Amino acid sequence: MAGLRAAIEVKKNNLNVKVIGKRPKNDSHTVLAAGGINASFGNLDKEDSWKQHYADTFIEGYEIGDHKAIEIMAKNAKNAVFEIDSWAQIYRN
Numbered sequence: 001m002a003g004l005r006a007a008i009e010v011k012k013n014n015l016n017v018k019v020i021g022k023r024p025k026n027d028s029h030t031v032l033a034a035g036g037i038n039a040s041f042g043n044l045d046k047e048d049s050w051k052q053h054y055a056d057t058f059i060e061g062y063e064i065g066d067h068k069a070i071e072i073m074a075k076n077a078k079n080a081v082f083e084i085d086s087w088a089q090i091y092r093n
């Protein structure tokens with residue numbers, strides 16, 4: 001996922017990029033993922049916030065997650081979902 005995301009940025013900057021993996025392309029965790037993604041939108045529960053997402057993630061990770069990495073993820077998740085959705089719209093049209 002990180003490799004593909006980096007490749008997208010390279011391509012957006014009009015450079016050629018090739019992604020090479022160790023295992024078959026259909027055998028990565030990213031391809032196998034069940035399709036769920038979390039972000040705090042506050043649309044169903046107005047108490048929802050990045051801080052709640054942060055707390056849920058830390059607790060569900062048996063409290064061994066990296067605080068700073070979880071904070072960055074929780075703060076940026078909403079915009080990342082919007083970004084992914086904008087790519088989907090390009091393919092829909």
Ligand SMILES: Cc1cc2nc3c(=O)[nH]c(=O)nc-3n(C[C@H](O)[C@H](O)[C@H](O)COP(=O)(O)OP(=O)(O)OC[C@H]3O[C@@H](n4cnc5c(N)ncnc54)[C@H](O)[C@@H]3O)c2cc1C
Nearest residue numbers: 001002020021022023028029030031032033034035036037
């Ligand atoms: C069945 C399943 C369901 C899941 N469902 C969800 C979900 O619903 N929501 C969610 O958020 N997460 C889910 N996850 C977890 C999520 O998929 C992973 O956390 C995430 O995809 C990991 O991304 P990654 O880029 O770190 O690893 P990967 O997607 O596994 O990518 C690692 C890549 O590195 C390559 N590689 C490894 N070694 C080398 C090497 N030496 N040289 C070159 N390439 C190499 C591999 O071939 C692979 O392509 C799920 C995972 C699984 C297995």
